[in-house]
Every structure is written in structure tokens, then in C-alpha cells.
Amino acid sequence: MVSKNAGMKPSRFYIERQVTRALTPTGGFLEKFAFSLNPYIGCAFGDNGGCPFCYVRMLPVAQTMPGAWGTWVVAKINLPQLLEVELKALEASGKLQDSAVFMSSATDPYQGYERLLKLTHAALEQFVRRSPRRLVLQTRSPLVERDADILRALRDRLIVSLTLETDDERVRRALTPTSPSVARRLLTARRLREAGLFVQLAIAPMLPNRPERFARLAAEAADRVVVDTYAGDGAGGQRSQKLGMEELYRRKLGIGGALNAGAETPLIAAMRARLGPHRVLIGKDGFNMT
Ligand code: SF4
Numbered sequence: 001m002v003s004k005n006a007g008m009k010p011s012r013f014y015i016e017r018q019v020t021r022a023l024t025p026t027g028g029f030l031e032k033f034a035f036s037l038n039p040y041i042g043c044a045f046g047d048n049g050g051c052p053f054c055y056v057r058m059l060p061v062a063q064t065m066p067g068a069w070g071t072w073v074v075a076k077i078n079l080p081q082l083l084e085v086e087l088k089a090l091e092a093s094g095k096l097q098d099s100a101v102f103m104s105s106a107t108d109p110y111q112g113y114e115r116l117l118k119l120t121h122a123a124l125e126q127f128v129r130r131s132p133r134r135l136v137l138q139t140r141s142p143l144v145e146r147d148a149d150i151l152r153a154l155r156d157r158l159i160v161s162l163t164l165e166t167d168d169e170r171v172r173r174a175l176t177p178t179s180p181s182v183a184r185r186l187l188t189a190r191r192l193r194e195a196g197l198f199v200q201l202a203i204a205p206m207l208p209n210r211p212e213r214f215a216r217l218a219a220e221a222a223d224r225v226v227v228d229t230y231a232g233d234g235a236g237g238q239r240s241q242k243l244g245m246e247e248l249y250r251r252k253l254g255i256g257g258a259l260n261a262g263a264e265t266p267l268i269a270a271m272r273a274r275l276g277p278h279r280v281l282i283g284k285d286g287f288n289m290t
Pocket residue numbers: 043044045046049050051053054055056106107108140
């Protein structure tokens with residue numbers, strides 16, 4: 001079924017598609033995870049181009065549809081049913097208890113379309129019935145709060161990873177103007193933490209920030225942070241270079257140094273001082289602390 005716009009933001013396409021598998025064996029950057037789970041392909045965050053640093057647009061998955069990254073979303077409409085079958089098989093083989101699942105690696109599982117389709121919600125219900133050793137649910141959307149009850153049922157195995165690239169609302173507005181505000185994402189983090197969930201802030205990729213302030217806000221809102229730079233783009237920063245982040249910093253923020261080595265040092269120092277070293281994870285190793 002193809003639904004143009006479907007009552008969502010204009011000039012975007014929303015498409016429903018049957019797929020043949022739910023869980024995707026993973027590795028690489030997510031080396032400690034057995035599987036990733038992406039209920040959607042594509043992404044409607046960002047303004048007809050997605051987040052400017054989003055290197056997923058350079059991956060084969062972004063060629064699934066014509067049109068620029070950020071203008072379309074494909075919903076895997078039969079994903080919950082497939083997931084049920086696959087989790088049953090993993091359980092029967094004895095592998096489920098050892099598996100870690102990352103949801104989602106190539107999109108955000110709380111696309112606006114999720115309000116209508118509830119694919120992520122249905123997938124979470126399957127994980128309640130058959131739980132892996134660890135589930136990491138990563139999103140930038142406050143819509144995750146809708147699922148607080150079901151997330152509570154998973155809390156012994158769950159890390160909610162909320163993407164927050166900066167504490168500076170001016171930077172957020174300049175670079176990711178259609179993503180939820182800094183304050184709104186911090187509110188989501190606090191609410192989920194108050195609900196008893198383990199909450200991680202994924203500062204990835206780190207954007208220009210005010211280290212002391214960011215550390216204070218993070219300490220109040222999250223159980224831990226993971227800080228990653230453009231080096232975490234899967235190609236040592238080359239993808240971010242090709243995406244023109246240096247030029248974007250100059251044009252939108254009037255500064256350079258997007259790809260400078262060591263740009264993260266002040267933030268990591270401030271975070272460690274405020275949260276304690278054990279609550280501050282770094283880069284690929286940090287994302288794989290499951
Ligand atoms: S929300 Fe995530 S997947 Fe979507 S454009 Fe931004 S970085 Fe890419």
C-alpha cells in the first residue's frame with residue numbers, strides 16, 4: 001500500500017511494504033549485538049534531507065526508494081509477525097538469552113508514522129513475550145514515552161538510548177531544526193528514568209556544546225552518556241567529510257573544526273567530573289557496553 005503523506009508532514013512519502021525478515025544479523029560498529037531491528041526504512045526526521053550528518057543516506061539501504069534521504073519512510077508492515085516467528089526460533093535454539101538487539105541502527109524506530117502503525121510498539125510486545133539478554137532502544141523522539149508501560153515490562157533487559165547531540169538549542173536549531181528540542185528530549189529522559197527505566201544519552205555525533213552545562217543536564221536526566229564524534233560514522237570521519245560538515249559548521253554556525261580530533265575532550269572531562277567515569281562511555285566501545 002502506498003500512502004502519499006498520510007496526514008503527516010507534507011512533501012514526504014509513506015509506504016507500507018511486506019518484508020521477509022525482521023531481525024538483521026549485525027556486527028561492525030555494533031559488534032556486541034547479534035541483531036539490529038529496523039521497523040522502518042528511511043527517515044522523516046530532518047527537513048527533506050534528514051539530519052545533515054546522517055551517513056545512512058550513503059548506505060545501500062538508502063537506495064531502497066527514489067528521492068532524497070529524509071523524504072520517504074517505508075514501514076515494514078508485517079514486521080511484528082515475522083519477529084514473533086524469529087524470536088520463537090531463537091528461543092528454541094537457546095540463542096535468545098545470549099543475544100543483544102539494537103533497535104534501530106539505520107533509522108529512528110519512532111517515526112511519525114509510528115503513531116498510526118504502532119510497529120515499534122508491536123515489536124516491543126513481542127520482546128516482552130520473548131526477551132533477549134539486552135535490548136537497546138535508540139530514538140530522538142518523545143513518542144517513546146507512549147510506550148512507557150511496555151518498556152517497564154522489559155526494564156531488566158532494556159537500555160533506552162536517547163539521542164541528544166548538544167545541549168545548545170541554537171546549535172540544534174541551526175543543524176537539526178526539525179528534530180525535537182533539547183529541552184523536550186531531556187524531559188523525555190527524565191520521565192523515562194523516573195518510570196524506572198535505564199536511560200542513556202547518546203551524544204552522537206557530538207555537536208558544539210557547552211561542556212559544563214551539558215554535563216549538569218545529563219547528570220540530572222540520564223543514568224549514563226555515550227559520547228561519539230564524527231569518527232563514529234563508520235569510515236573514520238570520511239563520510240562526514242563527504243557530507244560537508246565542515247562547510248555546514250562554517251555556514252550555519254560561523255565556526256570551523258567539525259572534524260577536529262580531540263574536539264570531544266572538554267565534554268568528556270566535564271561529563272566525567274560530573275557523572276563519574278563509570279557513567280561516561282566513549283565511541284564504539286561505549287555503544288557496545290551491553
Ligand atoms: S534521525 Fe537518525 S536516521 Fe533519521 S536522519 Fe537523523 S540520524 Fe539519520
